[in-house]
Amino acid sequence: MVQFKVFKKASPNGKLTIYMGRRDFVDHVSAVDPVDGVVVIDPSYLQGRRIFGQLVCSFRYGREEDEVMGLNFQKDLYLACEQIYPPKEDTEPTKLQERLIKKLGANSYAFTFKMPEQAPPSITIQPGRDDEGKPCGVEYYIKVYVGDNAEDRSHKRSTVQLNVRRIQFAPSKSGRQPTTIVRKDFLMSPGELELEVSLDKQLYYHNEKIAINATIRNHSNKTVKKIKAAVQQSVDICLFSGGQYRSNVASVETQEGCPVTPGSALQKVLYLTPTLSSNMDRRGIALDGHLKNIHTNLASSTLLANPENRDIFGMVISYTVKVKLYLGAMGGEVTAELPFVLMHPKPDMRALMRSDSQAQVEAFRSESMGASVDQD
Structure with a gap:
């Protein structure tokens, strides 16, 4: 019945x-x-x-x-x-x-x-x-x-x-596949350290696994000792100038395949699934508005017809994947970021x-x- x-x-x-x-x-x-x-x-x-x-x-x-x-x-x-x-x-x-x-x-x-x-x-x-x-x-x-x-x-x-x-x-059509290349040179180093990051698609649905493809090409004299990937949620409060807050809602850290020594390369796929269940105790995380007896989830990405025309009473939600290479205390870090869209499918x-x-x-x-x- x-x-x-x-x-x-x-x-x-x-x-x-x-x-x-x-x-x-x-x-x-x-x-x-x-x-x-x-x-x-x-x-x-x-x-x-x-x-x-x-x-x-x-x-x-x-x-x-x-x-x-x-x-x-x-x-x-x-x-x-x-x-x-x-x-x-x-x-x-x-x-x-x-x-x-x-x-x-x-x-x-x-x-x-x-x-x-x-x-x-x-x-x-x-x-x-x-x-x-x-x-x-x-x-x-x-x-x-x-x-x-x-x-x-x-x-x-x-x-x-x-x-x-x-x-x-979510829109009916997904955008271009996100990809970026970051190159960093170092003082007293003849070459560069190159980090290429791409996602398998631009649009993800809630609770869907995100595949992060990272390729490291080390032409420098530095050594990559650790890799960290995170999904970062950004909340832009339009009422305030500079009122933007960022929180990691999923992350993974690995030393598998490391160290990446000078002259070598590494290709790796990291998987992350941003969910509310893994952030239940995190104060300040943005959620989709909820009603009585309705379970919610992480806030969906905000779609704007004109990104320059934001309602002053609003909060604009966006997501990025952030990949960071750790080069040790003296070497510093190399970071790449890619935006993506997280939403519910359109019924x-x-x-x-x-x-x-x-x-x-x-x-x-x-x-x-x-x-x-x-x-x-």
């Missing part, structure tokens, strides 16, 4: 209830899925007032426990604000909204928010074990409330807030939406059919 799910959340006084068919909305780089759902209201509670809805992007860039002396490390950006009830005449519900309204009754009304193309993806910065309060990162939520006008201060008992996610999937959205639209509506028809409603 198939278990279907529709997301539901009610206000504390039970007078407003949100129903949504999904909480993940895809950023396709060139366009973003609209945020849609249905709200059911108790008309006797309104007494001439209206229902308003907002789509909010909340950016926390500092720990909540450090907010003293009036400091506030959270900024909320209101991306959209719409009147839901009384409904506007030009409001045209989607097929899923039409079916939900038909099932939920006459006191249900559709809402749709357009998410700006330049808004950042959902990201959570992993807190430390002793950290308290909300973690740093970017999150989105829908807020529906009762008021006389959109600027009215909402009351907690008659307000519903439901978190949603903005996510990105078949048409098939997914076709199956989900009907399944989500069927969830209301009968509990005996295995339907379920997730109450956040």
Whole structure:
């Protein structure tokens, strides 16, 4: 028996209830899925007032426990604000909204928010074990409330807030195979030490093994004693100038094939798999934004339509492979870096939406059919 799910959340006084068919909305780089759902209201509670809805992007860039002396490390950006009830005449519900309204009754009304193309993806910065309060990162939520006008201060008992996610999937086409050559000469040495590094592809999916091909050609009088490879995650906080943080999320160190003496060469393949499971205790690692009861992973690479046009509230995630040769205390090091993309594969959205639209509506028809409603 198939278990279907529709997301539901009610206000504390039970007078407003949100129903949504999904909480993940895809950023396709060139366009973003609209945020849609249905709200059911108790008309006797309104007494001439209206229902308003907002789509909010909340950016926390500092720990909540450090907010003293009036400091506030959270900024909320209101991306959209719409009147839901009384409904506007030009409001045209989607097929899923039409079916939900038909099932939920006459006191249900559709809402749709357009998410700006330049808004950042959902990201959570992993807190430390002793950290308290909300973690740093970017999150989105829908807020529906009762008021006389959109600027009215909402009351907690008659307000519903439901978190949603903005996510990105891997592009359909991968870029060129990453490769680089680093040559270093040394004082009092007639030749160079050459390090060539390449990856088998540019785009990797989460939990996929990365093959790092390293070739060392030693034309110098130095000796390579050790090789280290690491996957480095970079978090660029756009709000700050120079606010970039780097963390190694996977690494391997080897002396196999070493020492690489003057006049010799070595070709080696190193394997790394960056995963959250191996970084569970690492404070400051960026994760994909997560919702209740949804397991997450390392943050996906951020795709930007224009790298120069970054949202000030965003965090841009990127990954590089770093290979380092150790030449001993007197010889120093030789380092090569290669960028790559780490993301989830893009699902078949048409098939997914076709199956989900009907399944989500069927969830209301009968509990005996295995339907379920997730109450956040």
